Amino acid sequence: MVKIGTHVSSSKSLDLVFDRAVEVGASTIQFFMSSPRSWKWKERTDEEKQLFIEKRKKTGISPVVVHSSYLFNLASGDRELRKKSINGVINELRLCEELKIDYYVIHAGKAKGLDEKEAVKNIIESMKEVFSKVELKHTVFLYETLAGQKGEIGKTTEELVQLMEPFSGKSVGVCLDTCHLYSAGYRINEEEGFYSYKEELEEKIGLDKVRVIHCNDSKTPFNSKKDRHEHIGEGSIGYKGFEFFLNDDYFKNLPFILETPKTGNWDIINMERLKNLIKAPVAQ
Helix, strand or coil, X not given: XXXXXXXXXXXXXXXXXXXXXXXXXXXXXXXXXXXXXCCCCCXXXXXXXXXXXXXXXXXXXXXXXXXXXXXXXXXXXXXXXXXHHHHHHHHHHHHHHHHCCCEEEECCCECCCCCHHHHHHHHHHHHHHHHHHCCCXXXXXXXXXXXXXXHECCCCHHHHHHHHHHHCCCCEEEEEEHHHHHHHCCCCCCHHHHHHHHHHXXXXXXXXXXXXXXXXXECCCCCCCCCCEECCCCCCCCHHHHHHHHCCCCHHHCEXXXXXXXXXXXXXXXXXXHHCCCCCCECC
């Protein structure tokens, strides 16, 4: 059964993510632990944590994915910003472990004036500090594939390999983002391009390391290096790219999560569009 879901709001109380998922018919979800645009960390009460655990069990929604704050930049040359980012990741991962969250997805960082090799080195050093403070037993840490906008690190398979190699013994993997891949220069909406990319992943990273797929069409053209999400079938990727992933022998077993614009009932429309591309039963 293919699992299709969406990013939902965690405002007011974390347990409400499950109510919001049920409202739109999502079988898997992603959410932020706190405001993605604020550095303030919000401690959660025992009651809220217990409600989260109970609703998760009651709804059966799985897997559960947390996306890191957009403010974090583990590549930064600004020591203060990088330290704040490291502490932020540590706080979020500790709560993920406590709540037994399945996956934690992060935009690793932007070079912002640094040489990209230096930026990669900074991310690796940052993650060494994170893993010295948090032992992952329940949560898998995932680097997201990025579009390459404004010096983003993680836009190529080679960069992801560099970020992962020092942590081969840790629970570290990859989250694919369809919009980002297409914008970074991978022709995933053409048969040859899709299978070429899959082969590249298998050879350099290992398909078993790919654990989550963000399903987003792209507002911008192929290889634009821009991160602009669009509704499924409304952008430059088109339906074919999603059809390849949804019916692939490996990828169809992963959670597909929408990060498309939050307008009207488009979450429901986009999920239906993805379901209609599947040639096998869909999880309800």
